[in-house]
Amino acid sequence: MPKKVLIVDDDPDVRLFNSSVVQELGYLPIEAGDGEEGEQMVAQEGPDLIILDVMMPLQSGIRLYRALKTDPAFADIPVIILSGISRRSFMKSQEALAAFEGGAIPAPEAYIEKPADAETLSSQVEKCLRGA
Amino acid sequence: MTTIKKMLFASRFQDLTFDALEALLDLRAVGLDHVVFLYVVERDKVAMYRGLGYQKSEEVKLKEVANIHFIEWAEQLFEQGMEVGVHIVVGTLVQQVVRAAGMEEVDLIVIGRPTRSLLEQLLSGADISALIRRTRIPILVYKQLPLEVAEKGHPFTRPLLATDWGSAAGKAQAYLMGLKGIVEEINVIHVGREKDLDSLSAMKVQQYRKTQREKLQAICDAFEAAGIQARPHLYVGDAYEKIESAAREWRASMIVTGCSGKGSWQERIIGSIPRLLAEKSDVSTLIIPK
Numbered sequence: 001m002p003k004k005v006l007i008v009d010d011d012p013d014v015r016l017f018n019s020s021v022v023q024e025l026g027y028l029p030i031e032a033g034d035g036e037e038g039e040q041m042v043a044q045e046g047p048d049l050i051i052l053d054v055m056m057p058l059q060s061g062i063r064l065y066r067a068l069k070t071d072p073a074f075a076d077i078p079v080i081i082l083s084g085i086s087r088r089s090f091m092k093s094q095e096a097l098a099a100f101e102g103g104a105i106p107a108p109e110a111y112i113e114k115p116a117d118a119e120t121l122s123s124q125v126e127k128c129l130r131g132a
Numbered sequence: 133m134t135t136i137k138k139m140l141f142a143s144r145f146q147d148l149t150f151d152a153l154e155a156l157l158d159l160r161a162v163g164l165d166h167v168v169f170l171y172v173v174e175r176d177k178v179a180m181y182r183g184l185g186y187q188k189s190e191e192v193k194l195k196e197v198a199n200i201h202f203i204e205w206a207e208q209l210f211e212q213g214m215e216v217g218v219h220i221v222v223g224t225l226v227q228q229v230v231r232a233a234g235m236e237e238v239d240l241i242v243i244g245r246p247t248r249s250l251l252e253q254l255l256s257g258a259d260i261s262a263l264i265r266r267t268r269i270p271i272l273v274y275k276q277l278p279l280e281v282a283e284k285g286h287p288f289t290r291p292l293l294a295t296d297w298g299s300a301a302g303k304a305q306a307y308l309m310g311l312k313g314i315v316e317e318i319n320v321i322h323v324g325r326e327k328d329l330d331s332l333s334a335m336k337v338q339q340y341r342k343t344q345r346e347k348l349q350a351i352c353d354a355f356e357a358a359g360i361q362a363r364p365h366l367y368v369g370d371a372y373e374k375i376e377s378a379a380r381e382w383r384a385s386m387i388v389t390g391c392s393g394k395g396s397w398q399e400r401i402i403g404s405i406p407r408l409l410a411e412k413s414d415v416s417t418l419i420i421p422k
Binding site for chain 2 (some may be wrong): 058059093
């Protein structure tokens with residue numbers, strides 16, 4: 001059974017691109033179109049890796065990331081953030097949420113600013129799943 | 133207590149800019165922690181053209197340009213610990229505002245001043261009345277605050293409540309009552325119709341004034357009991373003109389009005405008071421649908 005990679009992004013073109021990269025590497029891509037759907041699919045599918053956008057309808061990647069990392073059941077799933085939002089803003093937002101709600105959150109396994117090229121995404125996916 | 137936890141900010145960028153958003157961030161005092169951005173690529177900009185077909189490349193370009201704006205804004209909000217959502221879609225403005233507001237279950241819709249002509253609006257169905265008829269969510273039609281008002285606060289600091297004594301106006305009153313944390317002072321206005329006074333004696337006119345003032349004072353007393361300063365004002369004449377001039381006279385940061393949403397055909401063509409205020413007034417207008 002190939003490892004599952006959950007792609008959470010509201011842009012269907014980005015999902016298609018990411019899915020094809022993941023498939024090329026021999027993994028099974030599964031897709032969600034917003035943060036809420038993404039959270040449901042994490043619980044249902046138990047993915048081995050998540051490629052997560054930040055700006056989405058219903059729930060942002062920032063809140064989803066925090067929800068995952070504060071839940072012991074999902075905290076160990078590696079996450080690659082793939083977004084137009086800068087890494088600096090992402091980390092600052094996590095710090096702000098930690099200040100309000102408590103509980104510091106670790107940085108994601110990888111952070112790629114959009115647009116991602118296939119090579120960069122492939123290498124980060126492999127790094128997360130194989131430690132390569 | 134009125135809660136504004138989630139706000140839909142439907143921007144076309146030239147009408148609603150980041151400073152408008154910043155002016156509304158004081159709503160965090162009444163629970164705001166989630167802003168949903170909406171940009172609608174109007175269908176006619178990417179429509180089918182003879183020989184060219186659907187303008188897909190134009191759609192992609194317009195969406196990416198909107199995305200660039202929203203990324204800048206979203207970063208500012210994310211860094212303050214706020215939640216941000218984004219919808220960038222092709223369609224008609226009213227339809228997409230209603231769709232996004234329903235999907236996201238927002239508490240407030242913020243839009244810029246409608247810029248289309250009356251005829252264009254009637255043809256496209258994109259006018260403010262169409263929006264009011266299709267949603268029960270309060271709608272803030274945002275206009276840039278005059279400098280002397282902006283210096284004193286945000287749109288909710290000094291609202292002017294226009295009442296016609298109807299149930300929609302009562303709902304608007306209750307809505308403002310729940311915003312105690314951010315509303316500092318309210319001016320309450322009723323505009324009497326001149327024709328109602330035509331055949332009255334001086335004493336009857338005075339009696340009319342007294343009765344209307346008492347009703348206004350009762351509203352003000354309710355606000356004061358809730359901890360919000362309030363002043364009553366009675367005007368007589370054309371409702372739109374008098375509300376507009378009272379807003380300037382009392383340096384209102386925003387006009388608040390209820391709306392039944394069931395305008396007559398005549399109203400739909402000529403314009404209801406909320407619609408006129410939304411479209412013509414230079415002051416931001418908060419419309420509370422019934």
